Structure formats: structure tokens, C-alpha cells
Amino acid sequence: MTGNRAFRVAATGARVLTGAVVAGACVVGVAFGVTATWPTVVHEPAQAQVTPLPGDTVLVCNGDLRAVGRDPSNPLEMVSAATPELTVEGSSGRPESSPLLARDLADGGAALRLVGIVDGRQAPLLGATESASLAEADLSGLAAAPCRPPSIESWLVGGTVATGTEDLIVLTNPGVVPSTVSLGVYGSVRASSTVIVPAESQVALPLTSIAAGSDFPIVKVTATGAPVRAVLQSSLTRTLDPAGIDLQDAVPAAQRQPVLPGIEVFENQGDNADMAVLRLMSPEVDSDAVVRVSEVGSSTVVDEFTVPLTADLPTELSLSALSPGSYTMSIESDNPVLAGVRQQDGAGPQDDFAWVTPAPELEDDIYMAVPSGPNPRLVLVNREDADAVVQVASAPGGEPTAVTVPAGSSVSVDVKPRTVYSISTPTPVHASVTMAAAGELAVWPIWPAAGAQQSITVYP
Structure with a gap:
């Protein structure tokens, strides 16, 4: 037990x-x-890189230049002052064209819609630009603008309602349905308006009809129903003498680092305060913009200053400190800003003026059209840390010329009027075309190819 x-x-x-x-x-x-x-346990989602089939390349030209008030009995009547000359070419031949009627012109007129038909999986490159030179009793000078795709949203930076000016907002709808366009005015006076642009047509309205009393007005253009092409046609009269015309292309959006190539500063016997003027605005938020100016062909900064910007309030500054010459401007801001430079070649009658707007970044192949006009030059700006080699050739099939743009600098290249060029660059650059002679001044940015399709990632 x-x-x-x-x-x-x-x-x-x-x-x-x-x-x-x-x-x-x-x-x-x-x-x-x-x-x-x-x-x-990790499951990688199925994915594939797909490049969408490109559509036809569609460009919209500005059409007839307009004159207002030539009939004293009808001071608001618009008539055609000139039909611009078009220079155009495509990588697959000359594009198809069709008229877009300007029904508000008393004597008739039209803009052109250019269509490059897609070939297989390749959208054709198109280069098209219009220009017109006038020497009339009420309008004189040179105006030029590229043909561009329509857009849903854009900005017109260089408007004015000052005495002696006549600014017209020109809206062109190449689509087959009407477009309802909202116009929002930013300035010392805020305003808005709505315009119906019928299908396949063009209309215009005076800037004073929506921006009267506003200093330095900037207009936001928003389209619904169909995208539109927005252009600002400007003219100036001093006393009774015409003193310039301009066609200003719309800016797609505000940018943190806009680049403005091709600024020309001219000698003037009197006050130089208005020979070159910078306009800036920061949409929605306050910002500080750092402005740097360099001579074309040099990386040396000749002028640098900081501009404090109040949200939604445009401001202007004179560039009178600059000596006569050719310049490029770069702007850096902590928030996206809108920018433009107004330049003029004198302060008397028979002079001309032009607005310089930011040039987008170019990389890959494009077509660029140089229309009729005096002394055309291509200005290339390289903001990268390495030199850029840009191939420039007359299109189609011309022998290319290699243009080296040093890192952080710019160059100017003489080009021929009424010629279309192909430009190829593996390194990002910014570019504008300038034209200048006595009483004739024009400048416009070069845009990336329309209709190019980028690859997208698809997750089934």
C-alpha cells in the first residue's frame, strides 16, 4: 500500500x-x-501595358481677323479685316480641311479645321500656323498664331480694357454638338459670363463686355458639351492712329515653372516702362514667384527678383531694367502661376506689340510651321543639366541640322518663312518662334505633337 x-x-x-x-x-x-x-502570401495583380489606338489629329485655326466699329451707324458690328495666310504640312501629306463658319461676321468669314487621318497605329504629325499683316486706317501690325487642338479648359492671360484697346475673345467649336462656354474674369473686378458656341462655328465677343473696369484681366475659359479653341485678338490705337495687333493663344493651365523664350526688348527714346511688362497671377492661393531673366545664348542671369502674389489677383511689373536685346525668362513658384510678357517695339503710331506666353516642354518628334513674316527665328531653351542636341529639318524629308543647346542656356536659329520644319529632341527643351521688323512683331510657343498616345497600365 x-x-x-x-x-x-x-x-x-x-x-x-x-x-x-x-x-x-x-x-x-x-x-x-x-x-x-x-x-x-502576396498576389501580384495581373497587369499589362497598353497603348490606346490614336485618333485623328485635329487642329483648329484662328480664321479671319476681325474689325469692330467700321460702320459708324453700328459700332458693335464685326467685319472681316483680313484672311490670314496658312502654312501647313503633315507627316502623311497635307491634312484635310473644312470651314467653321463665323456667323457673327457681317460680311462672312470662317476658320479652318485641319484633320490628319490616323494611319494604322500612328497619328500623323501636323504643323500649321497662320499670319496676317495689316496696314489699315484702324488696324496695323503683324499677327500670328499656331493652329491648335480645342480644349475643355484654358486661360487668356494678356487681356486689357484700357482706353484705345479693342480685345476680342474668339471661340471656335470644331465639334458636332454645341458648346456651353463659361468665361470667368480675374482682376480688380471679378465677373463671369456664359456663351453658347454652335457646332462647327466660331463666335467672338469684346472683352469689355465682361471685364469692364478690371485692371489686368485674366480670363478662364471652361467648355462643356464640346471642347473649344480660345484665342485673344488684341488691337491698340493711340489717339487716332493704329499701333499694333496681336493674336494670343490660350494657356492650358497654371505652371510651377513656366518658361518664356523669345522676349524682345526694344530701344525707346522716351520712357521704357511699357516696352516690356510681366503679368503674373496665382490662382486660388497666395504664392511667391522667383523670376530669372537671361540673354538668349547665355546661361548668366541678368536680372532676378521675387514677386509676392495674392490669390486670384493679377499683377504687372515693368521690365525696364533690361537693356535692348533678346531674352528668355524662367519662373519658379511654390504654387502654379499664370504668366505672360507684353513687348512692344515703340511708343508711337505704326508700331506693334506681342504677348509672349509660356512654352511647354518638348521631347520627341514634332512638326513646326513658320508662316509669312519678317526675320523668323527659332529660340530653344534647355533647362537640363546636360547639353541637348536638337535635329531641325525642313519637312518632309529635308536634311537635318544638329543644333546644340548648352545645359542651362538657350540658342537662336534662323528659319525660313512659309516653311514647315520637323524637330526631334531626346532631351526636354522649350521653344518659341519670333518675328520682328519695323512695325511688325509676333511670337508664339511651339507645342508638343497633337494626338500622341501614352501607354497606360491596365488591371483586368
């Missing part, structure tokens, strides 16, 4: 000891498991 009890005690002790060991092992295992890296 005593032996059995001793055996039972020993067995029970063994079981307790074993349980304690097992329990301790479990505790250690749990503690280790919590701190250890657990195995994971």
Missing part, C-alpha cells in the same frame, strides 16, 4: 513537471512567434 502510494506520487509529480515544461515551452514559442517575421 505504501509502495503504491509512493508510485502514484512520483507519477503525479512527473506529470506536473512535464506540464510545466510544456506550458513554458508554449509561452516561449508564443513570445518568439509574436516578434518573429511571419510568412506572407
